[in-house]
Amino acid sequence: MIEIAHLTKKHGGRAVVRDVGFTALPGRVTGFLGPNGAGKSSTLRVLLGLDSPDAGTALVAGVRYxxxxxxxxxxxAVLEGSGAHRSRTGRAHLSxxxxxxxxxxxRVDEVLDVVGLAxxxxxxxRTYSLGMGRRLAIAAALLGDPAVLVLDEPLNGLDPEGIRWVRGLLRDRAAEGRTVLLSSHVMAEVAVTADDLVVINAGQVVTRGTTSEVxxxxxxxxxxFFALLDRERPC
Incomplete structure (x- = not known):
């Protein structure tokens, strides 16, 4: 599972994540929501070992990444801004x-087939469309047949068929007992994909629970979502 506890991260002396804590469980898709600048990407970067926390812990399977x-x-993992070198072929990147x-x-040919890039x-x-680039990023995330998937805006650039495919992929992985953490601005898709939700705003968790509870x-x-944000705005 994913366990984040009392996580704080500062940039330039300003806390962009403050005392964040939540758990993403095996066998479930957890949606991670928040407006731009809320601290989602900073939280995921600490979780994936790309940044160090100023306080607290972010663990995968009980250990730091x-x-x-x-x-x-x-x-x-699929993160915004990460991708393959544009001069390489898709197969060379995955290899x-x-x-x-x-x-x-x-395993390279297996995942190329899974994501429809064979x-x-x-x-x-460099010849790939934005949607193809996202499929390649997902292929890289699937290479190790991991027990945990962390995806930041994986739907960007995908057409309706691709979005439906990602939904099925994530639901299938959760059904196999894997842990899936999904960050996305596509609310309608998160609503039908996620079992649990964590909403963050201004660096702090404002609510968490099952999708039906939230x-x-x-x-x-x-x-x-917008009712929660309105509630958090100062009067």
């Missing part, structure tokens, strides 16, 4: 990622 010997075999974590090369495997990444009394997740 940096303590994992072969991290891709435990955690697969390099696989070698870095001791993953068999045969026919584009030998094309340069949306209770509201017509939609979007309505519930």
């Amino acid at each position: 940096r303590e994992l010997r072969h991290p891709l075999r435990t955690v697969g 390099w990622v696989a070698r870095s974590n001791g993953i068999p090369r045969s 026919d584009a495997a030998r094309k340069r990444v 949306t209770a009394g509201h017509a939609s997740l979007e309505d519930a």
Whole structure:
């Protein structure tokens, strides 16, 4: 599972994450929501060992990400701004990622097929559409067959068919007993994909619970989300 407790992260002396805590459980998709600048990406960067916390802990399977010997075999991640070198082919990128974590090369063709890029495997990444680039990033996250998936805005650039495919992928992984943490601005999709929700605003968690609990009394997740933000605004 993912366990985040009393997490604080500062940039330039300002706390962008303050005492954040939540758990993402195996067998469930946890939606991580918040407006731009709320602290979602900072939280995920600490979780994935890209930044160090000023206080608190962020653990995967009971340890810090940096303590994992072969991290891709435990955690697969898709982050905004991360991607393949544009001069490489899709297959070459995935082969390099696989070698870095001791993953068999045969796994490369398996994940290319899973994400629907088998026919584009030998094309340069610079020729990929935005949606194809997202599929390649998801393929890299799946390479190690990880027990945990962390995805930051994985739906960007995907057409309706691609969005539906991601939804099925995440639900299937959760059904297999894996932990899925999904950060997205596509509220309607989070509403039908996530079992649990964590909402963060101004660096602090404002609510957490099952999707039905968070949306209770509201017509939609979007309505519930904005009601929570309005409640947090100073009078």
